[in-house]
Each structure stands twice: as structure tokens, then as C-alpha cells.
Amino acid sequence: MNIKNHNLLKNFKNKKIIITGNTGFKGSWLSLIFAYCGAKVLGISYGKTTNPSLFHVLKLNNRIKCANIDVKNYTKFKNKVETFKPDFIFHLAAEAIVKRAYAKPLLTWETNTLGTINLLEILRTTNHKIVTVFITSDKVYRNEEIFRGYKETDILGDYDPYGASKASADLAIQSYTKSFLYKKNNLRIGIARAGNIIGGGDWSEGRLLPDIIKNWSKNKKLIIRNPNSTRPWQHVFEIISGYLILALRLKKQKLLNGQSFNFGPSSKNSIRVIDIVKYLKTKWVNAKFKIKRNKNLKEASLLKLNSNKSKKLLKWKTKLTLTKTLDYTIDWYREYYKNPKKIYQYSLDQLQIYFNLK
Template sequence: MTKKVLITGFTGQVGSQLADFLLDQTDYEVVGMMRWQEPMDNLYDLTGRINNKERVSVFYADLNDFSAIARMLEEVRPDFIYHLAAQSYPKTSFNIPIETLQTNIIGTANLLEGIRQLKEKNGFDPVVHVCSSSEVYGRAKPGEVLNEDTKFHGASPYSISKIGTDYLGQFYGEAYGIKTFVTRMGTHSGPKRSDVFFESTVAKQIALIEAGFQEPIIKVGNLSSVRTFQDARDAVRAYYLLSQESYKGNVPCGETFNIAGEDAYKLPEVIDLLLSFSSRHDIKVETDSERLRPIDADYQMFDNTKIKSFIDWEPEIPTSKMFKDLLDHWRDEIKKGKVPLNR
């Protein structure tokens, strides 16, 4: 029988690219959970298949509505659940802390509690990937390499919400035997990356400047951060491989994994690399105080040893290609007449 996959956060960069991967690499049926008013920009390449019911469909629900989550689980009964939905913007979380905590913590609890109740009712037993974040480590010390045992340090309402998400994934696995695993993904990017994230807003601004919609000045926030980058398309491959090992019983319930790129950049180096792909040589960079966070995660370097001991995986897409693809994505959007906000 063909297996079913449920993806929460279906309309996001990672959710939509995970759907692309699964449709291309497996014979699974894919169900994407979304709220009815969410933008469809990242799904236009799939709308034909969705309309024709070719192995992919949409289920409208909201993480904050337990009855909708319970109905979705009962009707879909997926073999695999990739829980990617979240309020995922750290800087935005300072402005909407309650919504961030509600969606990411209580929303995750709604999903996991719905799974627990259905498991007790009739043996429902899916593999559940809970997507946490490298932001759980917060403000790491310069030179510190982050592994799965590194102490958490909430540096934003978002990071605190993901600490709660992380613990929920572990708890429901350990307490109720639900086949959960938790990933703490470092900075990931590439095509479809939201423009609220650093490298994407820089790429978007370059594309706007090239098209004549912005003066040749890139506005940025804190540039003192050092972090690794990986392409989200590499990350979804790791998600899939971990889910397969969990299905086979090779991943203990509630296990946690770092997953990050292995190329480290200072943020000014990211700007220089993106600018190297442009024919414009008059672009300047200015700090915009409105783009600064009250607290920032300035240093994020990760140890991928654990995940590599469970799956045969390593990042394959060069970061230079990832950044180039991201810039080309914004160029293509603008050519289509989709002029984005300057934020």
C-alpha cells in the first residue's frame, strides 16, 4: 500500500521543497497542511498536480485549532509526519512574542497530543519529525562548537518557543513511545527563502537595485554574526533519510539531531559573495537600526557527527550555488512583476 506523508508548513520554503523531493524520489502520497489564507507563491509549481490530485493534496487546518488537527489526523492517517509549521522569524518574534509562543509550543503540543490520543484509540503510529532550530542554543561563546548536549540559551521569543518545541518532541517520544525525532537545523537557504532572513533580504535588495526599484544601498542589521550555511534542498534529504531510519526502528524515540552546513561565513562575506554575482559595482551597505534585534545569536558553528552516525548524509550543494540560486530567484520574481516589499 502506498504510504502517506503529512507536511505541516507546506507553503514555506522547506515544506514546499520537501514536497518536491518526495514527489520526485518516492511514490508517497503527499498531504500538505496549510491555513486557507496562506500565500501560494512557493506552491505554484505544484498547483497543477494538486488540482489534478496527482499524489499531492491540501488539508486546511491551523495548529492552534486542536479539533481541526484531530480531524486531519483521523482522516489522513499519515505514515510520516514532517512538522515544519511555525512562526519562524526570530526578529518578528520580538514584536509578536505571544503569537510565536502560542503557535510554536501549543501548536506543536496540539499535534503531538492528537497523535497520542489517536494512538491510544486505535494504534495510530506514524514517524513524526519535529523541526526545532539551531536558535535553541542562542548566544554561543565564540569558538564553541555546538553539539546536541550543548546547553540551551533562549535569545529571542522565537528561540524560547523552539526550546519548548524541542522538549515536546523529546517528551512525547520518551513518555508515550511515539516515533518522534527532533532536528535543530542551522541557517539554511536557497530559492524560496523568505525575505525576512539576512541573506535573502540582501539578495532581494540586490535584485531590486538591478531592476531600478531601489537606490544602490543595501540596508542591513547586525553584521557581527558568524554562522554556517546549507542549502535547504540538502536539509530535506536529511529529513527523509532520518525518517526512513526511524521507520525501521533505528532511531530511538525522541532522539535529537543537529543538521547544519559545513561552510562558515562572516555575514560581510555573504554580502561580498552575493555582490560578486551582480554587474552593479556601485552598491553600498548601510546599517539600519530597525533591522537590529535586542539580542542576537552571533556565533553558530555546529557538530554534525551524530547525524552522520545515523544516516549516510553530507551537504552536497555548494554554498556559492545556493547563494547564486537565491539571487536568481529574486531576479525571476521581479521579472514576473512581483516587486517585493523593501524590508
């Protein structure tokens, strides 16, 4: 089945959709899906992209409308939203790299927290019908090394600038929703929490899979800074399907308004960084790595989400094993470096295969 006719994706045809952070990794995949399925998309982003950039590799600037607006600029942000009159908003704009958050904490707090509050204030004053999915992070939870996995009701807030700023944004969403937005029948609000998302086209700084690709594609040795960290590795398609399901369920079910949802992989996908590297080493010729611990950069050793709520209330489920997740990712990069001119069609082919899985 062509994904344009998929039971989930066909609901967005001709809908007006704003994606903030559209030039990022997840934002680019969302842009591709919506544009291909016939939605009217406006991307709002600001600043530099990675080099290479998935957004530019897929030539998405020719497929959707784009606005160079900083979400910290309330007036410009508000004017663009009011003019476009979206049916859906997916708020992904963020400073999302832990290392960069330590280097630029003020920018991180302003973008992640104030940028979110600006959108909430825009929603508070609008009369247009809008479903908004706020994307936060698994790192919003206070680091207590919970083996069962963090539930939506667990305590938010941790010490690192990225996690703390996203937790603050998350709390702001809850505050605005309970104080103002729940009274407005024209609005539906949902919070999506996920993390350690991998897939083709991510060249972000300080992330494991992009670091592997950037080094091994140039026959360089990979440096691992935190080998024993356990992460819930998950393919970007799994997360995006969660965002889309949440958006449609919010539109139809008022009782879900204002609620938070975790989107995490099977417990079998939660393994150590070193185990991921060792597996990928068997898939790449002349791959080398070295462990060099970073004692100054603090990150939680165990980050695992409990997604029972999403599975029960949204009927969301994961489709890919860890092996398939890694293979999808490696295959995409291999195709890109072999024939970048065909990567747009290859990306659509991957989406086609994924969304037709049962």
C-alpha cells in the same frame, strides 16, 4: 538517474505523508519532492504566504491535497490526522521569523510551542503507525558562543521569543517521548535541528538572501543590520535530504526513537554576513549595500552546529560547498525572474542534479 528512482526518494512512493507548514519555504520544497516521487501528500497550513510564494509559483496546490487548518486548533488538527492516517509526518508549521516573533510574541509561543504539543497529544492517542520528524531550529540552544559548534546534548533555551519558543517545543517533544510515546510501538519520533537555510524560492521577511534578491532585483540598496554575525549557511536540499534520511532511519532503527539530530554545513560554510554579501555583489550587476545596525533586535553573533552525530548514525553528509550553495540559490532566482513559467521544471532539474551528486 531520475530522482523518482533514487535510493532515498523511491522509499516514499505511495506513502501517505502530512507536511505541516507546507506553504512555507522548506515545506514547499518537501511538497514538490514528495509529489513528484509519487507520494500521497496532505499539506496542513494556515494564514498568509509570502508574496511571491514558492508554493504558488510551483502551483503545488494542484499537485497535493491541502487543508487550511491552524495547528493551534487541536480538534480540527486531530480530526485531519486521524482521517488521513499518514505513514510519515513532517512538522514544520511555525512562526519562523525572529523579527516577527518580537512583534507578536504571543502568536509565536502559541504556534511554535502549543502547536507542537497538539501534535504530540494527537500522537499519544493514535494507534496508527506513524514516523514523525519534528523540525526545530539551531536557535534552540542557549547562546554561549560555542566555537566548536553546539552538540545535541548542549543546554537549550535562550532569551529571544523565537529561540525560546522553539526550545520549549523541543523540550515538550522530549518530555512526551520519554513520558508516553516510547511505550508505543507504533510510533517513531525524531527531532531535526538546523538553521540559516538558503535556496531558491525563499521570500521570507528579514532573511539575508531574500532581502538581497528583493532589493537588488529592483536596483535598490541592501541594508545589512548585523554584518558580523556568523551563520552556518546551508542549501535547502542538504537539509531536506537530512529530514528524509532521518525519517527512514527512524522507521528501521528503534534505537534512534526520540533522539535529536543536528544538520549543519561544513565549518567552511560558517562565515560572516558581510562576507556573503561581498561575494554575491560580484555576481549581480549594480549591486549596492549599506550597513545600518539594529541595536534593539538581539540575535546571537555565532551560531554553529556540530553535526557529527548525524554523520555517524545517519550517514548523512553535505554535498555543496559554500560557493555552490550560493550559486544554486542565485541561479534559481535568476531563472525565476527571467521565465517564471518554466520554474517548475527548473526546480526539478536542480533537484535532479543535487540528488545525483556523490
